[in-house]
Amino acid sequence: MTTLAGRPTAEILEHLSTVARGATGHAAAAAALELAAEVVRDGRRRLLTLAAADAQLAGEPGRAAELLRRADATGEQLCAPLIADAVADARREMACGRFRAAERGLAAIVRRLWETGAIRPLPGVLSMRGWALARAGDLAGAAADAGQALALAPLTGDDQAVSRARHTRALLDVLRGGSGADDVLSPSDPVGVGLALLAGLAQQRPEDRAVAAPAPEFVPDLLECRLIRNRALSTKDLNTLHGMTRSAAAPIAANAWRVLGLTGAQNCFDRATRLHATMDLPFDNARVHLSYGERLRRDGDRRAARNQLRIARDGFQDLAATPWALRAERELSGTAETLSRSGLTPAEFEVARVVATGVSTREAAAQLFLSPKTVEFHLSKVFRKLGVTNRAQLAHVFPVLSHA
Structure with a gap:
């Protein structure tokens, strides 16, 4: 027992848990951490808390709850890292459209939370990082983080993380082709379905409660759906878009300029393109070129439309956003001289x-x-x-x- 109680044994077990977790073997990771907690004198709460998280991710909520109860019963204090400033930094990066930089900062926070066993903030940070990854174009990483956030949130009681993770999944549906529709846009058109899903995001807040004010980030998308439905926007809607072009959040301003361009307003697409040159938003950037190309083609300038549509198609293909790439390709076919x-x-x-x-x-x-x-x-x-x-x-x- 003296040998087992030594620190090296616990470290080996914890290392094995990390390896198992990386291979999605969360059940094995939980078992290794639980065993490690039995052979150390100090730090049992951290190990049992981590075991609870892995058990939850393994689909064993009952075992996870019991491990968390045992962790709390140790009476030990967890050395939780201070993450508020780092999270605030990530939010500022996202507001500027720098989602890759935000993801890197959030990834560092996730590592510290796992290392210290402070899992309660983990679903919220994972859901935020998933959103950043989706916006930056890493769809597989975004799906993984959203899935982990949804799995862990019931253990920690973080309803807001659940809502954010669902928003990420909705965005992934938009890129991949959508899985639901409304009566505004054609259910046979995956891109139309995607637009409807984006409009739906505009009408939600992270708490998923019915509120009067829609989420600003997707208000331009909501107005785009209205434009498609009504073939025009009201003076109030146009004023809303013009106000959003002055937003301090660059992604909101760029999207507002894009939708204004769809109404025929001059120089709007150029303004949106300049803003995107400073941001990490490959999907939104491709949408600007798609919208610009569609507008130019309908105005009869097929040569200029062709250049814009090729950029859009290539951008969507890089993201594996197949329905959007096909739409750009179909638009391109309409510019062919033959x-x-x-x-x-x-x-x-x-x-x-x-x-x-x-x-x-x-x-x-x-x-x-x-x-x-x-x-x-x-x-x-x-x-x-x-x-x-x-x-x-x-x-x-x-x-x-x-x-x-």
Whole structure:
């Protein structure tokens, strides 16, 4: 027993727990830490607390609660690190759009919390780091952190961390194609679903309570959905966007400029692009180029649109944001000079391209910022010029687009 009580044995067991945890073997990590707690004279609370966290992550909440009770019963004090200043620094970095720098700071906090056994703040910090990782484009890392935050939060009673982690998962759904829709945007369009999910985030706070004021970061997305639905924004909505362009939070300002650009306002996309040059927001940056390209193409400047859309497509591909990359690719196909030989006007070609994918008139109108009546007007001209009489025949005229 003298040999087992020596510090080296406990250190070996703790090291084994770290190795097991890294391999997602949280049950083994919990067992090693619990055994280590039995062979040390001091530091039992830290080891048992860490064992509780690993048991919780292993899907054993009953065992985790018991280990945490035993940890508290030791009467020992935990040497919890002071993290408030570091968390505040990370928040400031995120407000400036520097999400990679924020993630690095939060990763250091996570390491200190694991080392000291101070797990109570861990779900909140993990949920924050998951959000930073998602915004910086590390989708796998973001999913892992959000999952850990959701698993640990019931053990520590951190409801706010649960909400933040769910927000991260919603953002991941946006990038990957969405898993839900509303009646504003087409459920057959994964990008439209993603926009609806972003609009939903604007209407929530971390506490998930119904509140009057929406979350500022996603208000421009909420207004974009309104623009698609109504094909125009009210004076109040436009004033809201103009006010947000003066936000001290660069991501909010850049997104507001982007949505204003969709309304046809001048120089807005250039302003958004300049802001993104100072930030680590690859998805948002690609969206600026996508929106700019769509606007230019609808204005008839296909050459300039092509340059913007290529940047957008490449950015989405780097993120593995497949639905968004496909949308950019479809927009690019509409800028090809050879496709204009059909005799269709740019507006007619665009309506034909979208309708050929199998969407309804209403869904096509939502995607094109047109009224259903205008879509039908252009479609009748398309049928006459191409010598087709129905949508099935139209799809054969555009076989590549209809199967994109």
